Structures are given as C-alpha cells and as structure tokens.
Amino acid sequence: MGKYRFDVKKVRADFPILGRKVQGKQLIYFDNAATSQKPACVIDAIREFYTNYNANVHRGIHRLSEEATERYEKAREKVAEMIHAGSPEEVVFVRGTTEGINLVAYTFARKLQKGDRILSTVMEHHSNIVPWQLMSEMHGVDLDFVDITDEGYLKMEELKNKIRKGTRMVAVTQCSNVLGTINDVRTIAEMAHDSGALCLVDGAQSVPHMPVDVEKLGCDFLVFSGHKMCGPTGIGVLYAKKEHLESLDPFQGGGDMIREVRLTGSRWNDVPYKFEAGTPNIEGAIGLGAACEYLMRIGMDNIREHEKRLIEYSFKKMGDLDILERYGPRDPEKRSGVFSFNLRGVNAHDLASLLDAEGVAIRSGHLCAQPLVTRIGQTSIARASYYIYNMESEIDVLVNSLKKIYRIFGGG
Amino acid sequence: MNAYEMYQIQILDHYRNPRNRGALDNPDIKHRESNPLCGDEIEFQVKLDPRGRVSDVRFDGHGCAISIASASMLSERVKGMPVEKILKLDKDDIEKMLGIRLTPTRLKCALIPLESLVRGILEYEKNRKKTGRKK
Numbered sequence: 197m198g199k200y201r202f203d204v205k206k207v208r209a210d211f212p213i214l215g216r217k218v219q220g221k222q223l224i225y226f227d228n229a230a231t232s233q234k235p236a237c238v239i240d241a242i243r244e245f246y247t248n249y250n251a252n253v254h255r256g257i258h259r260l261s262e263e264a265t266e267r268y269e270k271a272r273e274k275v276a277e278m279i280h281a282g283s284p285e286e287v288v289f290v291r292g293t294t295e296g297i298n299l300v301a302y303t304f305a306r307k308l309q310k311g312d313r314i315l316s317t318v319m320e321h322h323s324n325i326v327p328w329q330l331m332s333e334m335h336g337v338d339l340d341f342v343d344i345t346d347e348g349y350l351k352m353e354e355l356k357n358k359i360r361k362g363t364r365m366v367a368v369t370q371c372s373n374v375l376g377t378i379n380d381v382r383t384i385a386e387m388a389h390d391s392g393a394l395c396l397v398d399g400a401q402s403v404p405h406m407p408v409d410v411e412k413l414g415c416d417f418l419v420f421s422g423h424k425m426c427g428p429t430g431i432g433v434l435y436a437k438k439e440h441l442e443s444l445d446p447f448q449g450g451g452d453m454i455r456e457v458r459l460t461g462s463r464w465n466d467v468p469y470k471f472e473a474g475t476p477n478i479e480g481a482i483g484l485g486a487a488c489e490y491l492m493r494i495g496m497d498n499i500r501e502h503e504k505r506l507i508e509y510s511f512k513k514m515g516d517l518d519i520l521e522r523y524g525p526r527d528p529e530k531r532s533g534v535f536s537f538n539l540r541g542v543n544a545h546d547l548a549s550l551l552d553a554e555g556v557a558i559r560s561g562h563l564c565a566q567p568l569v570t571r572i573g574q575t576s577i578a579r580a581s582y583y584i585y586n587m588e589s590e591i592d593v594l595v596n597s598l599k600k601i602y603r604i605f606g607g608g
Numbered sequence: 609m610n611a612y613e614m615y616q617i618q619i620l621d622h623y624r625n626p627r628n629r630g631a632l633d634n635p636d637i638k639h640r641e642s643n644p645l646c647g648d649e650i651e652f653q654v655k656l657d658p659r660g661r662v663s664d665v666r667f668d669g670h671g672c673a674i675s676i677a678s679a680s681m682l683s684e685r686v687k688g689m690p691v692e693k694i695l696k697l698d699k700d701d702i703e704k705m706l707g708i709r710l711t712p713t714r715l716k717c718a719l720i721p722l723e724s725l726v727r728g729i730l731e732y733e734k735n736r737k738k739t740g741r742k743k
Contacts, residue, residue, distance in 0.1 A: 219610055545646045545672035546615070549714060553611035561646040575647045575670050605615060605673075 200501045207494065208585045210235040221555030224590045229373050229401060229534055229581035230559050231423045234487075238426055241486035242479045253478055254452055254469070268478055271485025272468075278488045278496075279399075279418065280409040281435050288441070288468040289481050292432035293400040294323040296419030297367070299434055299471060300396055303444040304365060305331035313363040315393070317342040317350055318571050319372050319379075322564045324398045328367060337364075344571060348375040348524040356387055363393045370402035374565045374579070375524030375572075376507070376534030378402070385414045394440070400424060404583075405503055405532055407496040410435055422480060427487035431480030434471070441467035448473040499584055503533030506582045506591065510535045513595050519602045523572055533582035536563075539598055541606040544578040550605070554597040556590075614708050615673060623673040628683035630666045639728030640669070643720050645713070648675045652683075652725045661690050667724075672717050674710070679721035681705050691729050697722055 208214050211233050216223050225233060245267065251260035253268045269284070276284040290296045305314075314328050318341050332339040342355045350368075359366060366388040370381045385395040396417040402408055403418075404425030410418050417440070422431040436444075446453055446464055450473035455463040464470045491499065508528045514520055514537070523536045539547050544560035551558055559579045562569040569577060580594060635653035642649040648671030657663040665687060667679045685705060686694050702718050703710060710718055 543672035545648070545714075545717060546674070549611040549614065566647065569647070575649075576672075604612075605620065 200498060201495070202498045202502045204502070204585065204587055208587075210237070210490075211585055212236055212239070214585060218555045218557070219553055221553075224554075224556045224586075224593055226580035226582065226586065226590070226594065227557045227559050228583035228586075229424070229563075229579065231429070232404065232426050232583050233585065234428070234483075235426055235490055237490050238428070238483050238486045242428060242483045245479050245482050252475055264478060267482050267485070268476070271481040271488075274485040274488040274492075275433055278492055279403065279433075279435055280411045282411070282438065285467055286435055286438050286441065288434040288436065288471045289476055290419075290432045290434050290471075291430055291477070292421040292423070293321075293398060293419045294327075296417075296432055296434035297323055297396070297398065298327045299447045300417050300419070300436070300444075301327035301331050303447050304394070305335050305337065306445060308335050308337050308364055310336040311338070311362060313338045313340060313360075314365045314367065315340050315342065315355075315358055315363050316367045317344070317355070317369070318567050319344055319348075319350060319375070319377065320367070320369055320565065320568070321373055321398065321400065322566070323400075324367050324369060324396075325567065338362075341567075344375075344377075344568075347526070348372070348377050348572070349530070350377070350379055350384075352380075352383070355384065359387050359391045359393060361391065363388075363391055365394050365396060367396040367398070369398040369400075370408070371399075371405070371532045372524070372565075372568070373401045373534065373581075374536055374563050374568050374577070376531040376536070377525050378406075378530050378532055381415060382413050385416075389414070401532060401534070404491075406500040416440055422484040422487065425484075425487055426490055427484035428480045431477045431484050433484075438467060441471065446470050446473070450474045452476070494584065502584060503582050504528050506586055506588065507531055507533050507535060509588050509591055510580070513591060514598075517595070517598075519598065519606060523574075523577060533586075534579060535581070536577050536579045538574065538577055539602055539606055542601060544576040546605070547578050547601065550601045551594070551597055554593065554600075556594055556597055558594075614710070614714070616708065618707060619673055619677040622677035622680040626667075626676055626680040628666050628680065629668060631668060632664055632666050635666075637725075637728040637732045639724050639731060641720050641724035641727060643671075643675070643716055645716065646672065648672060648717060648720055650675060650679050650721045650724045652679075652721065652728050654686075654725070654728065656691070659690070660692075661688055662686050662694070663688075667721065671720065674706070674714055674717040675720050678702060678706060678718045679724075682721045682725065686725070691733075695726060695729060697726075 249263040251264045253265040272284040388395040394416040397415040399420040403420040418435040423429040453473040521538045548560035632653045636656045637654035640651040650669040653666045655664040
C-alpha cells in the first residue's frame with residue numbers, strides 16, 4: 197500500500213455541494229454510478245468560459261473564437277492523455293455514452309449484411325442493448341447475448357464460443373453498473389480480433405473509477421460520459437482507432453463536419469471533426485477537460501484503491517448482515533465501488549425514500565439494466581455507488597439506517 | 609412530509625395485506641401497466657354488472673409499498689362504481705385516498721394502479737364500440 201496516497205478530507209473540500217444538508221441531515225451521496233458531483237475547478241472552468249472567452253469554435257477569425265477553439269482542443273488532448281489514446285484525433289466529443297454507442301451502431305451497421313452477427317451480454321446497460329436491437333431490425337443482422345454466472349461474472353467460455361464466423365462486433369461493458377463486476381475486456385477484445393470482429397467497450401462505469409488505457413486494452417471503441425467523472429452533463433467521449441473513424445461514414449450531417457459542400461454532394465472534414473456536426477457542447481468539453489486534469493492530479497490508481505477500500509469496508513460491515521441480500525462478485529479485485537442489495541421485506545423504492553429521510557442518496561429500481569436485474573431474479577434492487585469523496589463513516593451511517601429501517605418496516 | 613410519515617400504518621397494512629389481490633374468471637376488463645423507472649407492474653381485472661358498474665375487481669403484480677397500497681385501496685374504492693366515474697378519478701383523489709402527500713417521483717408509483725384501471729376501461733369501451741356488444 198506504500199504507493200496509495202489519498203486524503204479524502206482534502207478531496208471533499210473540492211466539492212461545494214457536499215456541505216449541504218438534506219432534510220436536516222448531512223448529505224451522503226451514494227448515487228455516483230448515476231452521476232457524480234462536480235469539483236469547484238470544473239464549475240470554475242465553465243464559468244470562466246462564459247465570462248471570458250465565450251465564442252463558437254473552429255469558425256471565427258477573432259480573438260475569442262481562437263481562445264475558445266484552443267481550450268476546446270486542449271480538452272480533447274486531456275481526454276486523450278487520460279485514456280492513452282494514440283492521438284487527440286481519436287477522441288470524438290459526443291453527448292454521452294448513449295450517443296457514442298448509437299454513433300458506432302448506426303455508422304458501423306451500415307456496412308453489415310444480413311446474417312452478420314453482433315454479440316453483447318446480459319450484463320449491459322440499456323444503452324448497449326437497445327441501439328443494437330434497432331440495428332438488428334433495420335439491417336437484418338443477428339444479435340446474441342452472453343450470459344453471466346450466478347455470482348455475476350461473464351461466462352467467458354460461452355463468450356468465446358459465441359464469437360464465431362460472421363460475428364462483426366462484440367459490444368461489452370468494462371464494468372457493470374448493477375453488479376460492479378469488472379470484466380476482462382482486454383481478453384474479450386483479443387477474442388473478438390481473433391475472429392475478425394471489432395470490440396466496443398462501454399467505459400461509463402470504468403473510466404471515472406480506474407486507470408483505463410486503450411492501448412493496453414486493444415479495444416476498437418471506448419465510450420464514456422463526462423458527468424459520471426466530475427464533468428458536466430451533455431458531454432461524453434467516443435474513442436476510436438483512427439482507421440475506424442476514417443472508414444466509417446458520418447453519423448450526422450451539418451456544419452463543422454464538412455470540407456466542401458456543393459448542391460450535388462459534399463466532402464467530409466478530417467477526423468474527428470467528421471463526427472462532430474453542428475456547434476459542439478463547448479462548455480461541456482472544457483468542463484470535462486478540467487475534470488480529467490483533476491482526476492489525473494489525484495491519480496486514477498489512487499481513486500481505484502480508495503474505492504476498493506470502500507467496497508471492502510462495505511463487505512466487512514454488510515457482507516454477513518442477514519437483513520440484506522447482496523448481489524455481484526465478492527472479490528474486491530474484480531469489483532468496482534458499487535454495492536447492490538435488497539433489504540429483506542422492503543421494496544427498493546421504499547428503501548430509497550426512507551434512506552432519503554436520513555440524508556442518504558441511493559438509487560433503486562432496475563438501474564437501466566432490466567435484463568440483468570431479471571437475470572438475478574429481481575424486479576428492483578437498491579444500489580450504493582461510491583466515489584472519491586465517500587468515506588467509511590458514511591457507510592456506517594448507511595448500515596445504521598438500514599438496521600433502523602428494517603426494525604420499523606422490514607421482515608414483511 | 610418525510611418518508612417515515614409517508615409510510616403510515618394504513619399504507620403498510622394495505623401493502624402487507626393487500627385487499628382484492630388475485631385474478632377473476634372471464635373478466636370484462638384486464639390490463640397491465642408498468643412503471644419504467646422502477647419496474648413496478650400492476651394488473652387490474654374487472655367484472656361489470658349489466659349497468660356498467662364494477663361488480664368484482666382484482667389486482668395483481670409487484671411493486672413498492674406506495675403502488676401496492678394504492679392498488680389495494682383503489683380496488684376497495686371502485687367496487688360498485690360506474691366506469692364513467694372511475695374515468696374521472698385523478699391524482700388528487702389518489703392522494704386523498706392514500707392520505708399522504710407525495711413527491712413527483714413517488715406520485716408515479718401511486719398512480720400506476722389508476723392508470724392500469726383507466727386504460728383497461730378505455731380498451732374495453734373501444735372494443736365494445738367495435739363489436740357493438742352491449743353490457
């Protein structure tokens with residue numbers, strides 16, 4: 197543990213919202229897998245953009261536009277640095293993970309033929325299922341899903357068998373938003389490539405929480421959202437190998453994505469601009485750039501270590517609590533900072549309301565992953581998901597609140 | 609109103625011992641409604657008498673205390689009620705029936721049962737017009 201340096205109190209001081217109270221109680225924010233809170237440096241970066249150099253990018257010759265363009269492109273460099281992209285050209289700004297996956301699905305599926313296959317898993321968020329279902333309907337391609345074990349790991353043998361001839365894309369999450377399972381996407385990308393398929397990795401729950409290196413992973417596409425990693429909403433990233441960005445057709449047409457427009461036809465701009473039609477989310481990108489800088493300053497290794505300690509602490513405190521039913525892997529090495537459970541005799545939605553009265557924010561329901569929640573035999577579950585500013589003492593409050601709620605409402 | 613006040617004895621009683629839970633033989637009306645946010649599902653089944661009043665009613669499904677209690681209370685409330693009157697029930701009636709004030713997200717839970725029932729009635733009326741059958 198010698199390398200682990202982390203001062204949670206110092207981190208907390210960076211987040212203005214953590215000072216607020218909810219229903220008279222100190223806010224405990226455990227809904228980070230849905231969206232994270234924002235540090236002052238990100239809020240300031242957005243404020244500074246509008247206060248000092250607001251202008252459109254890639255267009256004006258004037259000073260403000262040049263400054264805005266410079267900062268917008270600087271943000272792209274920061275993102276590239278954080279995920280070890282080969283160059284900033286491989287970073288496309290999108291609205292979020294959902295738009296990133298749709299971009300790949302729509303443009304890639306155009307090249308597919310009837311009988312081609314797309315492979316995904318039962319573990320996915322709806323955003324990595326529904327776009328492929330749409331493509332399956334639109335282009336007549338087959339769509340198949342890999343199952344999980346009862347503990348919540350992908351069935352790797354099944355996955356290997358299902359990547360067979362005709363499989364063109366393997367779309368898989370690096371980290372489950374429900375179970376916290378961390379998948380070995382490096383091996384999955386290798387398996388895909390061995391069969392001539394491409395590999396798309398949903399990094400929405402991994403990039404904010406652990407070191408993610410696209411060079412090491414070897415994936416063709418990586419998508420993630422800014423708002424889950426201290427950045428603003430409405431901005432996200434599609435990383436793609438340059439060769440793919442060059443060979444795919446544009447997703448949307450409009451300004452900024454063209455080189456030349458004639459009424460008889462147009463030529464596309466270079467990558468990544470080919471995929472950024474219209475005025476982009478400039479403040480979003482600048483805010484995300486500041487978020488990347490902030491996270492890199494803390495160190496992604498440190499963040500992962502901190503969250504691993506929180507999940508270990510959760511298992512220590514709640515692992516054997518018989519009033520709870522827990523879901524997902526027990527091995528902290530293979531699990532992100534996502535603790536999912538049900539309190540016996542209390543519906544997850546009711547539980548979330550009751551915890552709210554204690555100042556504790558958790559998520560409840562099917563967590564936008566209905567097939568997965570159904571697979572583990574539930575209709576709704578509760579989830580506490582941690583981030584850099586969460587503390588063991590907050591988990592203590594959760595545990596005590598759960599015991600209290602069980603005493604009053606539990607047992608059925 | 610905080611959450612603890614929301615879960616009054618009456619709500620918990622209906623949640624734990626729901627009235628009119630189950631199914632009917634040959635119901636006139638049968639409709640299932642779900643809440644995409646939380647996965648709650650409520651199905652209502654209704655039998656009507658010749659004057660178009662609810663002669664028997666059952667519901668089934670799964671959900672939180674608010675949605676189950678709302679379904680249970682609603683099933684008691686609509687017995688004997690003409691369908692036109694059910695169609696006029698709104699969120700204020702449901703809140704009054706539950707006796708609590710709800711936040712907008714929780715209000716959705718409370719309203720699934722009424723939605724299920726109302727959509728079932730509308731479907732039934734549409735089919736009746738189509739077939740010209742009288743009841």
